[in-house]
Amino acid sequence: MSENLSSSPAAATNVQPSKLKAEYCVTPGASAGLEVVLSATALRKNYLSGSQRLEVLRGVDLAVAAGESVSIRGESGSGKSTLLNLLSGLDTPDAGSLLWSGRSPHPKDRARFLGMVFQSFYLIPEIDALANVLMAARILGVLGAAQRARAKELLALTGLVGRAAHLPAQLSGGERQRVAVARALMNSPRLILADEPTGNLDEHTGDSVVELLLSLCRETQTALVLVTHNAAHAQKTSRQLFLHDGKLSYG
Amino acid sequence: MPWPLYLALKQLFPTGRRFPFFTFISVTGVALGVALLIVVMSVMGGFGYEIHRMITDTQGEVQVKVSDGGVVENPADLIPVIAAVPGVVGVTPYAVGLSGLMYGEKASFPQILGIDLKRVESVVQLNRFIRPGSLDDLDDDTVILSVQLASSLGARLGDKVVLYSPLFFKDAMKKNDEVMLPRELRVVGVFEVGHQQLDSNTAIVTLRRMQDLYGLGHAVHGFNVRLAPGADVDAAVARFNAALPLGTGLKAYSWMDSFNDFLWVLQMEKNMFFFLLLFIVIVAAFSVTSSLLISVVRKTREIGLLGALGGRPRDVAICFCAQGLFIGTVGTVLGLALGLGVLAVRNDLIHTLTHLTQREDVFQKFYQLSQLPAHTAGADVAKIVVFTIVISTLAGVIPAWRASKLKPVEALRSE
Numbered sequence A: 001m002s003e004n005l006s007s008s009p010a011a012a013t014n015v016q017p018s019k020l021k022a023e024y025c026v027t028p029g030a031s032a033g034l035e036v037v038l039s040a041t042a043l044r045k046n047y048l049s050g051s052q053r054l055e056v057l058r059g060v061d062l063a064v065a066a067g068e069s070v071s072i073r074g075e076s077g078s079g080k081s082t083l084l085n086l087l088s089g090l091d092t093p094d095a096g097s098l099l100w101s102g103r104s105p106h107p108k109d110r111a112r113f114l115g116m117v118f119q120s121f122y123l124i125p126e127i128d129a130l131a132n133v134l135m136a137a138r139i140l141g142v143l144g145a146a147q148r149a150r151a152k153e154l155l156a157l158t159g160l161v162g163r164a165a166h167l168p169a170q171l172s173g174g175e176r177q178r179v180a181v182a183r184a185l186m187n188s189p190r191l192i193l194a195d196e197p198t199g200n201l202d203e204h205t206g207d208s209v210v211e212l213l214l215s216l217c218r219e220t221q222t223a224l225v226l227v228t229h230n231a232a233h234a235q236k237t238s239r240q241l242f243l244h245d246g247k248l249s250y251g
Numbered sequence B: 001m002p003w004p005l006y007l008a009l010k011q012l013f014p015t016g017r018r019f020p021f022f023t024f025i026s027v028t029g030v031a032l033g034v035a036l037l038i039v040v041m042s043v044m045g046g047f048g049y050e051i052h053r054m055i056t057d058t059q060g061e062v063q064v065k066v067s068d069g070g071v072v073e074n075p076a077d078l079i080p081v082i083a084a085v086p087g088v089v090g091v092t093p094y095a096v097g098l099s100g101l102m103y104g105e106k107a108s109f110p111q112i113l114g115i116d117l118k119r120v121e122s123v124v125q126l127n128r129f130i131r132p133g134s135l136d137d138l139d140d141d142t143v144i145l146s147v148q149l150a151s152s153l154g155a156r157l158g159d160k161v162v163l164y165s166p167l168f169f170k171d172a173m174k175k176n177d178e179v180m181l182p183r184e185l186r187v188v189g190v191f192e193v194g195h196q197q198l199d200s201n202t203a204i205v206t207l208r209r210m211q212d213l214y215g216l217g218h219a220v221h222g223f224n225v226r227l228a229p230g231a232d233v234d235a236a237v238a239r240f241n242a243a244l245p246l247g248t249g250l251k252a253y254s255w256m257d258s259f260n261d262f263l264w265v266l267q268m269e270k271n272m273f274f275f276l277l278l279f280i281v282i283v284a285a286f287s288v289t290s291s292l293l294i295s296v297v298r299k300t301r302e303i304g305l306l307g308a309l310g311g312r313p314r315d316v317a318i319c320f321c322a323q324g325l326f327i328g329t330v331g332t333v334l335g336l337a338l339g340l341g342v343l344a345v346r347n348d349l350i351h352t353l354t355h356l357t358q359r360e361d362v363f364q365k366f367y368q369l370s371q372l373p374a375h376t377a378g379a380d381v382a383k384i385v386v387f388t389i390v391i392s393t394l395a396g397v398i399p400a401w402r403a404s405k406l407k408p409v410e411a412l413r414s415e
């Protein structure tokens, strides 16, 4: 695993923030002097359904610095999920380039670099909350006493003390999403991509989950890209972007 | 533990939940197949083992005889040579041939076996098979009949039977004046060794009587040899052939050589059964495949998530193959336990069954055994274990392939 994907701030010296920041940031000032964790340039994505060609993304530029939180809003069907899938490397763009901490994304790096939270919680039903959080560490290939301690600590931070041994089916929607948040943070990623994490939750629960995400990311200097329909949630991020007509803009 | 194995285990045996139905059914299918295989292989092995025991009990492990069926003129000189071969604990000469036997109006042409009374017990515990009667009463004027021969003639202990020498017929044909008169012999025993070939039509007389009957003089047809328990029969045969004088045509044959065709048929039957019964395991494996395929479809979104967490398609595939492997392993262990358990109580089971159907006598007549033999060979167990586990693991291959082909983006989107 390369150093510049590790969570230690000292490792950030490997990238050249000055070069990246100036060119690609939608709000250049926001990330001044900090490591650019995510940088996407001119991303394009088309879908072919039958004979029809759907241009979902027509050149998206985005740069996110460490510790920064970015919200993306947009109409349903505007391509927000599509964009996150490209940023996460799960899907490939038709054109454009993507860098994770200055390097081109590699599937091998995903487990350490990236945490993801979705509208659905996608917990593994056969294992308890703690084991679900630890699953991220298992897949990364590091599972020891330190990881177990961290998983417990994350469950405590997400307000799930005493629920560690519960199966997903025994948890409420909000609690499940908290487990998913803890899982996303397990490997101390540099970036968290959250796609409507409150979509399946009631307002109050949704507020607390977003609050949790924002505070945990702030404390650990983790970059956050939050796709949401909720204006109040978006206001809490350091930058608010809109996806419209296949491009990102403010307001 | 690598995560694919961990997840495979957890999907089959979830934390804190009761045994899932799918696991139960899949494991049961495999276990039944394995149990049946082990029972049938053991019973077949038991028949083979019983036959081995009967053959060696009645003629020793090795026979030394003239390869073209001729006679050995100087048995007294050869016995020390044979006895000196390492591993030999007993050697006894024999003479054998067909002859006519009459009791009243009934006639039969049994195989007559001439035995050396002084030596025979060092090779064959003949007395064990004789009931009623005793080997001690056998002399030159008496005979011991096999159980079926005695019953077909209707002869009992103390009855007199008439034994015709083949020389009698020869002399009669030549119209010789001096014909070899038939001998009147008293029945002093009936034997049953449990081996159809011997029990059906055999009479035992002394070696001297047989030599007299066949005009052999002092010659015999061969020697039965008993080896020390656990001795390597093939190695002993080789040692005999090295020790026996050249030019006499004498050769040593292991019990396996003598019953080669029979043993070959038995082995063929066993292989055939193994092959056929293996299909039960294969069918069970198909049900494992279909269950795992359903599981892949049902867990599409979670498989997508594993990809999002950084899991490689290869590891996802391993996770599903491992489920087949675990089902196979657990099924094999349970199947072995079940099979060996059934074997342990087999005679009680058969007793109950035959009693219920009132066919006890039929069973005994048909198999000539009051007990069902069983001999579980380690090699058979190993074969069953390896085949079952390999087949079960292969059962996971198609589901694994399907799972690894899922694209995380599409899997996560699926409803």
Ligand SMILES: Nc1ncnc2c1ncn2[C@@H]1O[C@H](COP(=O)(O)OP(=O)(O)OP(=O)(O)O)[C@@H](O)[C@H]1O
Binding pocket: A047, A048, A049, A054, A056, A074, A075, A076, A077, A078, A079, A080, A081, A082, A083
């Ligand atoms: N695999 C696909 N094949 C064809 N069209 C697709 C595919 N995935 C998405 N689309 C289309 O691309 C567009 C953008 O989809 P996307 O899911 O990114 O929207 P979204 O902004 O996330 O919407 P929502 O707010 O409802 O989640 C939609 O019109 C959708 O129909």
Ligand SMILES: [Mg+2]
Binding pocket: A080, A081, A082, A195
């Ligand atoms: Mg969406």
